[in-house]
Amino acid sequence: MFKRFIFSLCDTIRKFFKWFEKEQLIQLTDSKKNQHFKLGKGTTWIIHPKRKSFKIGQQVDLRNYLNFVVGQSANLLIEDGVFMNNYCSINCLDSITIGSHTLFGEGVKIYDHNHLYTFKDQLNVSHKEFSTAPVYIGENCWLGSNVTVLKGVTIGANTIIGAGCVIHKNIPANSIIINQQQLVIKKQIN
16 A cells, blocks of 8 residues: 555656646756656745746755745756755756755755845845846765855865855865854853
8 A cells, every 4th residue: 555655656746747847847857767856745846937947967866845946037957966955945046056966964045146235224125136146066065954055156066065154155176164153151050
């Protein structure tokens, strides 16, 4: 009974992605061998019908409760062998490329845009206007839990980004980046 349920679920997911491809909402790369795509539960897809492209490579594993936004004229490319753990969010209004065999820990967030704002007498943040710049993450990278990557960043291949880092400038290939937070003990309880 359980095997029949799993087969039925896999068949439903396969049909879902065939519909996505037919409606040209997503493009899964073709392969005659070892093509598989794993998708966990609770993933949100907000994909503009006039986006430039949204491509997912072979052997991509997407865990639970992910969020994907691909806006008008945007390009999102997830290359072969990418793994995204639970609660990751990819927000693409310009261009985001995630290189092959890259791993995302839980809660990784990628943004290729910022809200536009002005400050005269008071702060005014636009809800619909953005500044954008492409994000490129090289192949064979590991972004630890709760890493945030901001617009205009290139992360070189073979790079490790430690948990909790906010990446706002380019990182060269073959680097290890850590977050040097200093914990301050204000009072010790006896």
